Amino acid sequence: MLWYRSIMKSAALLLPATLAAAALLAAPSAAHAGGYVSLGVGTAPTFHDDLSASFSGEGHASGRAMLGQKLGRFAIEAGLSGYGVDGVSAQTADVVDGRAISATVSGKFHVPLGDRLTGYLRGGLGHTWLRADGTTDLEGRSYHGGLGMEYGFEALLASGSIWVEIRRDVEDLARDGMTVQGTADTVSVGVSIGL
16 A cells, blocks of 8 residues: 555645646636636446445535636636445444535636536545544545546537546545545546636
């Protein structure tokens, strides 16, 4: 697991430099700049590693709400994402409902694929809180990456886009001597509306 921590520390150090370079290369223009709000819903999370041993996302949905600013091909987003989980109660050994919520900051780099169609790469970091009744509350750092497609539209009252994204969250959670590490994979669809 040392290689995992080394990669994550390196990624955390390189992220600001990568975002700055992408911002310089993005060549902002007035026609493609602007703020937006984005809402999405998605599949139940698929957990791996320690998360899959302690929690299940089966039967739950995921979602997110974000505020963003687009500058040419680059965008910066801040928001909340989350999903439902099932855990096992330490007191009763019953399966209990819970939730994981992450406050995140992301950078997105868009690549034009057609007239209104773009592909994008997302990368970011955040802080996650995971709680299931009767279990130890966990919290800690999280990192995420995603790959998506977005179709832009012009409506009568607003412009925006419809998007679909595959995303992986890497969680490093702890509390009271308990450490849980792992990944959560989701597929989401959503809409972004210009402000």
